[in-house]
Amino acid sequence: MKLSKSDYMLGDFCARALWLKKHKPKLLPQTENEWCASGYDVQNLAQKLYPGGVVVPCQIWEFDKGAELTKTLSAQHDILFEAVAKLPLGPVCRIDILQKEGRKWNLIEIKATTSVQDDHIKDLAFQYFVFSNAGYKIKNCYVLHLNKDYNRKKKLNIKKLFTLKNVTDDVLDLYEETKEQILFLSEIQEQEKEPRAPIYKSCQQCDFYDYCCKKVPQYSIWDIFSAPTADKIFKKIKSYDINDLNASDYDGKQFIDIDAWQKQKIHCEKDNIRGFLNTLKYPLYYLDYETIEPAIPLFENSRPYQQIPFQFSLHVQKTVGGKVTHFGFLHQDKSDPRRDLAEALVEKCGKRGSVIVYNENFEKKRNEELAQLFPDLAKDILNINKRIVDLLVPFRSRALYHYKQHSSASIKKVLPAFTKLSYDKLDIKNGGEAMDGYFKFINGELTPKEEDILFSGLDKYCAQDTYAMVLLMDVLYKKAKS
Ligand code: SF4
Numbered sequence: 202m203k204l205s206k207s208d209y210m211l212g213d214f215c216a217r218a219l220w221l222k223k224h225k226p227k228l229l230p231q232t233e234n235e236w237c238a239s240g241y242d243v244q245n246l247a248q249k250l251y252p253g254g255v256v257v258p259c260q261i262w263e264f265d266k267g268a269e270l271t272k273t274l275s276a277q278h279d280i281l282f283e284a285v286a287k288l289p290l291g292p293v294c295r296i297d298i299l300q301k302e303g304r305k306w307n308l309i310e311i312k313a314t315t316s317v318q319d320d321h322i323k324d325l326a327f328q329y330f331v332f333s334n335a336g337y338k339i340k341n342c343y344v345l346h347l348n349k350d351y352n353r354k355k356k357l358n359i360k361k362l363f364t365l366k367n368v369t370d371d372v373l374d375l376y377e378e379t380k381e382q383i384l385f386l387s388e389i390q391e392q393e394k395e396p397r398a399p400i401y402k403s404c405q406q407c408d409f410y411d412y413c414c415k416k417v418p419q420y421s422i423w424d425i426f427s428a429p430t431a432d433k434i435f436k437k438i439k440s441y442d443i444n445d446l447n448a449s450d451y452d453g454k455q456f457i458d459i460d461a462w463q464k465q466k467i468h469c470e471k472d473n474i475r476g477f478l479n480t481l482k483y484p485l486y487y488l489d490y491e492t493i494e495p496a497i498p499l500f501e502n503s504r505p506y507q508q509i510p511f512q513f514s515l516h517v518q519k520t521v522g523g524k525v526t527h528f529g530f531l532h533q534d535k536s537d538p539r540r541d542l543a544e545a546l547v548e549k550c551g552k553r554g555s556v557i558v559y560n561e562n563f564e565k566k567r568n569e570e571l572a573q574l575f576p577d578l579a580k581d582i583l584n585i586n587k588r589i590v591d592l593l594v595p596f597r598s599r600a601l602y603h604y605k606q607h608s609s610a611s612i613k614k615v616l617p618a619f620t621k622l623s624y625d626k627l628d629i630k631n632g633g634e635a636m637d638g639y640f641k642f643i644n645g646e647l648t649p650k651e652e653d654i655l656f657s658g659l660d661k662y663c664a665q666d667t668y669a670m671v672l673l674m675d676v677l678y679k680k681a682k683s
C-alpha cells in the first residue's frame with residue numbers, strides 16, 4: 202500500500218488516524234479538494250527563483266509515472282519541479298524543487314510560512330529517505346520560506362521575499378527515526394485490525410474526532426485545562442465530564458468555570474464590573490476592524506502576512522445606555538485601503554471619549570502600523586490608542602461569566618450567552634469568512650453581483666461586531682446595578 206508524505210505526517214501525528222484514512226475513508230469530512238490560494242501562489246513565485254526549471258508532467262496521483270519521468274528528466278535537466286521518487290514497498294513523495302549541484306542533488310521544499318517549523322524537518326526527513334533510497338545522491342536539504350522582514354516596495358522583489366534555510370543537519374539527525382517510523386506506519390496501514398490509541402486533547406484537531414471521542418462531552422475537561430493537566434485529571438477520575446470534578450479542588454478561573462457549569466449559573470463580581478465601568482469616559486466609540494493578511498504582500502510598504510485593515514465599524518454612544526449612531530467604512534476598491542481607512546478613522550473617532558474594542562492587542566497594533574505608515578496622521582491615530590478600553594477584560598477575568606461560555610471569553614461565545622443576538626443568520630459569520638471574501642474581491646475573482654452581495658454581507662457582519670459590544674456593555678451595567 203502506498204505511503205505518501207501526507208500519510209506519513211498523519212501517521213506521525215496518530216497511527217490510528219492513518220489506519221482510519223486507509224480503511225474507513227468515509228469517516229473523513231466530505232470537503233471539496235480546494236487549492237490553498239496563498240500556498241499555490243507562493244509555490245509559483247518561488248519557482249521563478251530557479252529559471253530553467255522543468256515541471257515533471259504528471260497528475261498528483263500518478264506516482265509511478267512521475268517517478269519514471271523524474272528519472273528520465275533528471276538525466277537531461279538540472280532543476281526539476283514536483284519531482285517524484287518511489288520505493289518498491291510503498292513510500293512515495295514529491296519534492297517541490299530537485300536541484301542538481303555537482304553530481305548530487307538538493308531537495309528544496311517550499312513553505313508558505315515565515316520560519317522553519319518542526320514539521321518541515323520531519324517532512325524533509327521523509328523525502329530524504331525516499332529520494333536517497335531511490336538512488337538519488339542528496340547533498341543538501343533546504344526549506345524555502347517567506348522572509349517575514351521583507352517590506353515590499355512598489356515592485357515585488359522575489360529574491361528578497363524568500364529565505365533559503367539549509368536544514369541538512371537536522372534532517373540527517375532524523376534519519377534512523379524516520380526509517381523506523383516508515384516501517385512502523387507501513388505495517389500499521391496494512392494490518393486488518395484497527396489499532397488502539399488513547400485519546401488526548403490533541404484529538405480536537407483531528408478529522409476523526411467524532412468517531413474516536415464519542416465519550417467526550419461537548420464541553421469537557423479539555424476546555425478548562427492544559428493538555429498535560431487534563432491527562433492527569435483523566436487518569437485520576439477516569440472521566441472527561443466536568444460534573445465529575447470536585448470544584449473545591451481548584452481555584453481562580455478554573456474554580457469559577459467548574460462551579461458555574463455544575464450549578465448552571467452566572468458568576469458575577471459586581472465590584473470588579475463597577476471598577477471596569479468607572480474607567481469609561483463618554484462618548485463611547487465602539488470600534489472593530491476587518492483585515493486581510495496576504496502571504497505575498499499586495500501593497501507597497503507591507504510585509505508577508507501583515508494584517509491590512511480594509512473595513513471598520515463604529516458605533517457611537519453619548520450617554521450610559523443611550524442611543525447609538527453607526528458609521529461603517531468599507532474600501533470597495535482593489536487598491537491599498539489603509540490611507541482612506543486611516544483618514545475616516547481619525548475623522549469619525551473624535552478627540553475624546555473611550556474607544557471600546559474587544560481584544561485590544563489587535564486594534565492597537567493595527568493603529569500603530571497605520572501611524573507609522575502615515576506620519577501626518579500619527580498623532581491622531583495614537584491618540585485613539587491612548588483612549589482604548591478593552592471590553593474583553595471583564596469577561597476574560599471572569600468578573601462576569603456565564604456557564605454557557607464554555608470557558609471561552611470570545612465575543613462569539615459571550616454574546617449568545619448573555620443576549621439574543623446571534624451570528625447564525627448572517628451571510629458572513631466570522632472574521633475568516635470576511636477575510637476570504639475580501640481576498641477573492643481583491644484577486645478579481647468575483648462578478649459585480651457577487652461583489653455587491655459580499656459588500657452587503659461585510660457591512661452587516663462588521664456592524665454586528667460593534668453592536669454586540671454595545672449590548673454587552675448594557676449587560677455589564679445591569680449586572681453592576683442588580
Ligand atoms: S481522534 Fe485522536 S485517537 Fe482518533 S485518530 Fe484522531 S488523533 Fe487518533
